[in-house]
Amino acid sequence: MAVLYIMRHGQTDWNLQHKLQGQTDIPLNENGRQMAKEAGEKYAGMSFDICYASPLLRARETAEIFLTGTDTPIVTDERLKEMCFGSFEGTENIYEKPDCPLYQLFKDPKHYVSSGGAESFEELYARTGAFLKEVIEPQLAEDKTILIVGHGAANSSIINQFRSIPLEHFWDSLYGNCELTLLYRDGVCVHET
Secondary structure: OOEEEEEEOOOEHHHHOOEOOOOOOOOEOHHHHHHHHHHHHHOOOOOOOEEEEOOOHHHHHHHHHHOOOOOOOEEEOHHHOOOOOHHHOOOEOHHHOOOOOOHHHHHOHHHOOOOOOOOOHHHHHHHHHHHHHHHHHHHHHOOOEEEEEEOHHHHHHHHHHHHOOOHHHHHHHOOOOOOEEEEEEOOEEOOOO
């Protein structure tokens, strides 16, 4: 049975401080580690053939903690890194800064134009889409049960591609830290978590 799940990493200090993390390699905090442990306990009856994770520490560590006690291999892939926010990484409280170019990324994604070295949606979709086509689709065709552990924007881009969600609704697919979301089961795109 071909099944695909996706999970966002556990909490970090920058999450608490409302800072844009992007590709800055911020580790989990103690609460984030506990979240991953509790998720592992909650879903202890599940098994995965393989886990693909972002190489960034917060995602990789979430995968390792979540899968503790299993023999699930964890493979990192650069294409699962978080969306790059360029010179804006570390910016606090972006929702309160309408003059910041990245404000539009969150408030009006359809009209967002990248600047300051930040990644565009086109670039994000190209790399996560290539990962889906080259890695995930062949494994689903082999009836594998797959877990992806990544980040808010990168995960949203994967979910939106699977579910054909338009860009203006990009953030509707943002799930909380350590929430396990079912994306695909036996040839059917699943819309419920």
